[in-house]
Amino acid sequence: MAEKDRLGREGESLAARWLEDRGFTVVERNWRCAAGELDLIVRRARTTVFVEVKTRSSIAYGHPFEAITAAKAARLRRLAAEWCRAHGPVPGDTRIDAIAVLVARGAEPSIEHLSGVA
Structure with a gap:
């Protein structure tokens, strides 16, 4: 597994545990369809949340949230x-x-954690 892929998987696992510690239940991880992939689908009470996880080893190339462009947000809405x-x-x-x-x-x-990004 490439270092970038390993880092991404580690970030998703950390995010899943972080959400579980805050009362969310992980419904699904890495759900794929022809249009792409959703990193995490979680639920708390009566809210289902589709979570995009961005992991970096430094902010040398910008903050991870900067990778969520308008086009990425639109794709996340289609995937959800x-x-x-x-x-x-x-x-x-x-x-x-x-x-x-x-x-x-x-x-x-x-x-x-940013809520309601798209």
Whole structure:
């Protein structure tokens, strides 16, 4: 596995645990369809949340949230709609969140959560 892929998987695992610690239940990880992939689908109470996880080892090339462009947000909305179609009626509310994970060498991972990004 390439270093970039390993870092991405580590970030997704850290984000999933972070969300679980805050009362979310992980419904699915790395859901794929022809249009792309959703990193995490989680639920808390009556809200289903589609989570885009961006992981970096430094901010040398910008903050992880900077990678969520308008085009990426539109793609996340399409993927969330596709997941809802594939899984039947989804009770309650839905939203799209983003989590930035910074895994700097020799430091504790840093996690930031933005709610309702798309």
